[in-house]
Amino acid sequence: MALIECYECKRSISSEASACIHCGAPMAQQQAHAQSAGAPAQASTISFGSLPRNRAVAEAVIALESPEPLPKVVPATAGHRRQQQAAQAAVTHINEDGSRPVEGWLKIMVFLLPMVFVWFLLRSGHSAKQRLFGFGWLALLILASTLK
Template sequence: MALIECYECKKSISSEANACIHCGAPMAEHVTQAHGAVAPAQAATISFGSLPRNKSVPEAIAPAPAPQPLPKVMPAAARRRRQQPTEQPVTEQANADGSRPVEGWLKIMIFLLPMFFVWFLLRYGHSMKQRFFGFGWLALLILASSLSPK
């Protein structure tokens, strides 16, 4: 057994190999074609020979590992799963009449700056009573500012 150079990838492989372990090129065909003339690379190869084998004793061959199934090839978009809308219980506490409650921060800001924050009462779910108080407070402040002496 000697190390020879693969004719395809130029890496060292065993002379007894049927195919190159690096690139997979078949070696049996190449060796039979090259048997007539010794390649210069093979002439410089050093071989230590092989040990004599006892033919009466069967050789122990390790069983080949079970082939692993190849991983499924999936397109990149398949990994990004769309989140299914799940039905979540409504966490908002509704008022007795079923309207949306006015949060504490909104009450404070409507009291301090009604020109800007009263418009949040126009969102879906607020009752007419809440809107009346918010816009009434805005109207009262506008009226008070217009009646003040200059």
């Protein structure tokens, strides 16, 4: 028993293994195919392994007979994810007076650290009432800290 390199994932596996334990590539089929048939006349090799390669292990071969390009492989969830993001971007929450609501994290941080986070209320869309409450709280805390 010796360690050989898998033709698919280029990891070390047992020479007696019927399939690669890492990627599941069948080893018996590859060895029989490599011994019985040589490489096609018009072929290019693709290797995803790192150098140095074990030349005793056959590499994947792609025949260049078809002139049409191969289809682009995209994960199945990619289109679904883009659709969800577009739907979320289209949903805008607006108060009845036309202003944007103050997010929960901003409410908490304006209460705890108004000297830093009250400035976020100056972003476009916040109403004068929201800004008045934020800057009023900041002024109240500044006034309370100066009175001793």
